[in-house]
Amino acid sequence: MLLRQIPSVDHVLGQESLRSILNHYPRQMVVDAVRKVLDRQRKQVLRGELVTISHQEILSQITAEVKKKGENQLKPVINATGVVVHTNLGRSLLAQKAIEHLVEVAQHYNNLEYDLEQGKRGSRYSHVETLLCELTGAEASMVVNNNAGAVFLTLNTLACGKKVIVSRGELIEIGGSFRIPDVMARSGAILTEVGTTNRTHIYDYEQAIDEQTALIMKVHKSNYKIIGFTKEVGLEELVTLGQKHNLPVIEDLGSGNFVDLTKYGLEKEPLVQKSIAAGVDIVSFSGDKLLGGPQAGIILGKRKFIEPIKKNPLNRALRIDKLTLAGLESTLRLYQDEKQALKEIPTLRLLTFPPAYLRRQAFRLKKLIQNSFDEKILKVGIKRSVSKVGGGALPGQELPTFVVVIKPAHISVLELEQRLRVARPPLVARIEEDLLCLDVRTIQNDELKLIPQIIKQALDKGHDQGN
């Protein structure tokens, strides 16, 4: 009986209330949504989950389905996790000037590979090379798609079929399956591990050198720390050893940082300028971690090693695109004035927010939420907590922050957290001590006012399902 009450596809498509959807979305998309919803109803009837067929309900499910299909899958998300460089949420936010630059380059033809003065082919790398060299003291530079690409390209160019010496304590894995030993194997370089997990001495490196050795490599332990009985060899010492044996020394710095963050109360994160000053032959790092630019892999160092890297045919497969290059150039320009960099590059600004500002923002958010909900539905408070840097930088750093805590009366905190993730726009939060925590450090100013409405959606959704 019930199955017979489910309308046909044609009947549904002829409904007046679907007209506006049909006018706004491709017909095939609507037809697919109608089929999907009717099929779902049929299955629910067969499983005994549905006791009445409501045409109203069918139409609203179809509308929801089409709207979901019709919107972009990659979309803005509100980051309330307090993780500043959140790799899963797109790492760094770009500075306004970087955004404007990349939009401008996207809208017009440009001199990506054209030397305007000479009137002939130019190099895409030239646009950032001078800036990078001035900011860091390096002789030459090169940029690629990301730091994984930078490490791969460097190893492939300088050590294919030859040995590369790395300390056992630095054979890192970072998220998304980047592992130094695996990247090295694919590059054609042969890994020579030296030392132990917690201690590596200069003599470990020296004893491993033979006629097949091409490079000495240092990797920054970005996302973990070894504490206790430890020993690691500094870059200067490795450079001296390299010079003695006529071997280049390369460094994978991971995050890449130009500003001494200890001045702003943060822990020490290695500076790119320091590595160059220490005489490293090649150093590489990401554009979108602490640096706060777009995804990119930046390679700096001595010209005699950068030149062959630029000529490697694999470079073409790893090359940086024009939009990224525009975003990168503008971000680097901001570093010409440290004050400006801290003010305008969101990653640096978020990391150095004064506690009083965070406290104020938390009170603002608490008030916004309190004004929208009865205490019987939702309890709101503020507590001290810690934000994280993320992106494999400063792994031990605790950034004191203020979070707005929420406890819903009728659903679990876990349920609320899940529903907020699928709201429009999605809001990603964390849970601490059975409270939903919204860390204001990573919530942007214009996002604050959207939050009550997002919470309402999440709470109402349960109400709908209950019916």
Ligand SMILES: *Cc1c(COP(=O)(O)O)cnc(C)c1O
């Ligand atoms: C993050 C990181 C990488 C990879 O950089 P991507 O830009 O994500 O490709 C490589 N090495 C270290 C040490 C890192 O921290």
